Amino acid sequence: MSKAETKRRILGPLIPRLTSLAKKGPSGWMVIIGTIIVLALVIMTAIGPWVTPHDPTKYHGPIRTPPSLQFPMGTNHLGQDMLSRILCGGSLMLQVSALSVLVCFLIGVPIGLFSSYIGGIFDRTMSLVIDAIYAFPGLVIAIAVAAMLGTGVVNMALSIAVVYIPSYFRIVRSQVLSIKELTYIEAARAAGAKWHTILLRYIFPNVIPSIVVVASINFADAVLTAAGLTFIGLGVTIDIPDWGWDLTSGRALIASGAWWVITFPGLMIILLALGFTLIGDGLSELLNPKLQR
């Protein structure tokens, strides 16, 4: 196969696929809109530092100015420009949620696969541990772990990952339990396939659709948990612009009538979580063969 042909085979169906997504009804549109929201926020955050009218960490005009031409989203109690902070403030949240989803995926999926495939005592022990984690309210565990690990992007991601590994584990485990009893697994075994071939080539690909759905919902939750962590001060240091921090400072200011400090970052967090949720819900309907017409 030539290179050009490979390229055509990969790129060729992409645009028809996107348009066919729209034809699949509401769930297709949910995925499209969600993807547009998330992509827009990612691009905004990526180019944010170059397009800000003011330095988001420096003190500019007077404190607590309401939205005006010079400061379209007003300034906070330190006199920082809110628009600049909004433009750059998503970076931490996106990094943390992406990293935590990656960690969850890399840990939750393999242990789910192994535990369920091997079964027996190993599976029971793993399930017990995972269920114990699952029983706690997510934010409480995240706060506890974050308090132990300290601040920073990686530590935040790890503490969020601890909360969401159980969702991956449970989904993967239950799927493997049903898949491994199917005839094609037995047929593969009867054809002399090794156990790791069966696990990686026969079981894993059939679990991927469910994992994709969990991952996109996990993204939305991670965004909210990350916001929660920075809100209570377990996130990052104050010199990095972050929507979660602005919520904290805005909360103190709302009594004095400065609504703009908390409203705009709050809206951004909602928008990001909404984007991921739309993708997740849409995908879960699209990828579920039983719901397809």
Place this chain on the structure above:
Amino acid sequence: MSLLEVNSLTVDYPTSRGTVHAVEDVSFSLEKGETLGLAGESGSGKSTLGLSIIRLVPYPGVIVKGRIKIGETDILKLPEHGMLSIRGRRIAYVFQDPMTSLNPVKRIGAHFVELIRTHEPNTSREEAFQRAKDMLKNLGILPERINDYPHQFSGGMRQRIMIGLAIALNPDLVVADEPTTALDVIVQAKILDLLESLREIYGMALILISHDLSIILERCNKIIVMYAGHMVEYANSTELHKSPKHPYTQGLLQSIPNIELADQKLSAIPGSPPNMLDPPKGCRFWPRCPYAKKKCSSKEPPLIDVGNNHFVRCFLYSEKGANSE
């Protein structure tokens, strides 16, 4: 030397309510190119017998006794990784349900390529792909469809693909476990014809498992009739058709409709198969047997040689049999 030799094989399923002897003391042998039919009703142990030949008896089943030899190799003595080169390469298995026997996320070609390259690592991907295309031609499926997914094929085509996968490596023996049960009668005949013609081309032996004695009589050289885990009769097919000895086999043959007879009434075997947790004492068939005597309910009949390579597990023939008690 026989291709396959099974000696006094016993397979148990230990359950919480007692042990089920799914297969008890079964012995037979199979030569190169021969076809053996395993007939019996659901739960008679025919699938368990088939699966134990590739040592894949489902949990909690265990092979407790016996010897299974394929060529020179005693497969019950092999370590688990040694079985990997037997399964698929020397003994292939075709499962009952073609709808779920193929991996739904893999293209048909990939199934062949993976199978071939698992057992022949030196074969290049292109070569394996070419062999897959040739095989599809043999199966009566357009080679262009090699990149289609399993769900794009009909049930009959999928079963043909399964058969193609089974013989792709030219195994010595193919075990087909009710290969046509999920298919309609027309497709059933086509599949069996295909299996037979491929068996002739490739010269492999075949074990055909079915609950349908008429299929087995038509397609097999040798026949084993199973009842409740016991081999009740063993003969070649013409012999069995001409003079069935065991009352159970007679009952089965009488329950096959015959369009040439004026009297269209079918005779059925009264009663139902025994509870395998608590099988009847003595001969397992006696509660349903029209010829049952007192002796049948207390003592287990041995396998009796009635001559002409015909064996039957029934006291009716003990006075004629060579090794009577």
